[in-house]
Amino acid sequence: MSDSSSIKSRISKNVRSISPYSVPRVECSVKLDGNESPYDLESREKLALSKRLAELPVNRYPDPEALELRTSLSRTVGFPRDGILLGNGSDEIIQMIVEVLGGKSGRVLVPSPTFSMYRITSLILGKQVTEITLDENFDIDLEPTLEMISAEDPDIVFLATPNNPTGNSFSEEKILEILEASSGAVVLDEAYCDFSKKSYVPHIEKYENLLVLRTMSKIGFAGARLGMLFAQPQIASEVNKARLPYNINSLSQMVMSFALENSDFIERKISLILSERERVHASLERIEGIHVYPTDANFFLIRVPDADFLFTELVKNDILVRRFEGEGRLADCLRITVGTSDENDQLIEALVSIFPS
């Protein structure tokens, strides 16, 4: 069959040009590659949850508006329920935002390096993506960013703060300048805000073009898939038009309502992760050959002489981290999620043996 009669000829150039988001499957018992929480629910909480799940009518569709869950979130965050939209992970909300708010210039601006789904989703949806390299401290390079905003009038600017995979928060003045300069949407992705303790949700009242994304994935519920959008209600209701009915299944709604009712254990785990973050950071800094970047998130970016070698050595030690093959500026970097205290000990021990001083 010739190329032009193949079904593949119907696939847009953008889609053909990208590689899919992929998570390599390497079996290791210490999993420090996914920025997840290392802590599952404890058995007491699992038991209470399983009692509730036993009463769940799975023959019925879930509440399409997830009213109970959105009401709990509204109370927890102190934000009007009508301005809260839920997604099957924040990945799904990124998609809805590009579908709904990407319709004027067709351009999307993302910094580089950052979370890859902004670019992948925008390209799949036919948008033109401009990447602006972060400065030497991985902060926003303001001048070229403002120039691009003025020249190309992007429909959407995506900024993750703290940023993945670099771990730092962007400076507040720069974020506010971008908000002021943009007539399109500025999406602040706060996936890691539970570890930075900084949120821009209070600014939403002032800025119609500010959309804030959050997720439950980094604080113990990656498997339940729940992302949240906070925006002015008239913007949230437009984005909501792209939401598929029943996108949050009834099991996830129940698990997340349970989690919010019992939020003290979430806070306890966040505190544990924060104190482990300080301990691991201090240990990494003492290892000659490793440069560890400052972090406000639940992971570290490190730079080493040979990232492939270190990745392989860590796998031999049953420890999985994230590498960035062929990703330019990150080629000699690895990203390491903060684990449990035992896992972190295992990591430090392995690193000390790989980098003897």
Ligand SMILES: Cc1ncc(COP(=O)(O)O)c(C=O)c1O
């Ligand atoms: C910055 C950022 N945003 C969004 C996501 C996706 O989160 P979710 O699991 O809610 O889809 C991630 C996941 O790694 C992330 O790092």
